[in-house]
Amino acid sequence: MSQNFIADPGVIARYARAVGSGPGGLVVEAGAGDGRVTVALAARARRVIAYEIDPVLAGRLAERCGDLPNVRCVTGDFLAARPPRGPFHLAGNIPYSVTSRIVAWALEAPGLASATLVTQLEYARKRTGDYGRWSRLTVRTWPEFSWRLGARIPRDRFRPVPRVDSAVLRLDRRARPLLPPAAMDDYVRCVEVGFGGVGGTLRASLRRAYPAARVEAALRAAGVPREAVVAFVHPDRWVALARVLHDHGPP
Incomplete structure (x- = not known):
């Protein structure tokens, strides 16, 4: 599925902290892979729903999380899933090829409180104005969502090793929109x-x-x-x- 998985336990732990749902929160994870990140998210959230489309990886995910009562593993396409009805936080070390589609899914989900996504570094910088330029999508959604560039993750922290570095992209729904x-x-x-x-x-x-x-x-x-x-x-x-x-x- 052209996905590169975080192999560094320290990076996984820091990423899980960055998701920041709190002990009472629901986290939805897109592209959970074999569950390494899922376990770290489950240690900090009340409940985790983890989606994995690859049946082989989904089997490993279910095995790794089998003893975690607050994790529900779903084998299937995250993009075909309905968002939870209540507030939730989106997480995921997502495939580069579907980044735009997953971000669009997040922006259209009424209950989304935040999204903390590992994306290609270039994409994260583009969406957060780090090049000194602002994209149409960021400007269009700005009254309702803030976009922030998080930690950079070197390419050698992934397996298989991708060609480029990654970064954490953070979206937060504003408690008070900038426009009615x-x-x-x-x-x-x-x-x-x-x-x-x-x-x-x-x-x-x-x-x-x-x-x-x-x-x-x-x-x-x-x-x-x-x-x-x-x-x-x-x-x-x-x-x-x-x-x-x-x-x-x-x-």
């Missing part, structure tokens, strides 16, 4: 217009869909330079822009 639910459709429209321009500045992109005077006022209120390029605008400033462009209160 009624404003989210307008915010998403603003982001799509901004990122949908044909190169150039954010100002030029927004002027394609909004009155020029309102765009100028929004840029000033949000502290965005008139020459700012779309991808270099911090998500917090996008929220401020949308508030002014759509009359959703002061930035």
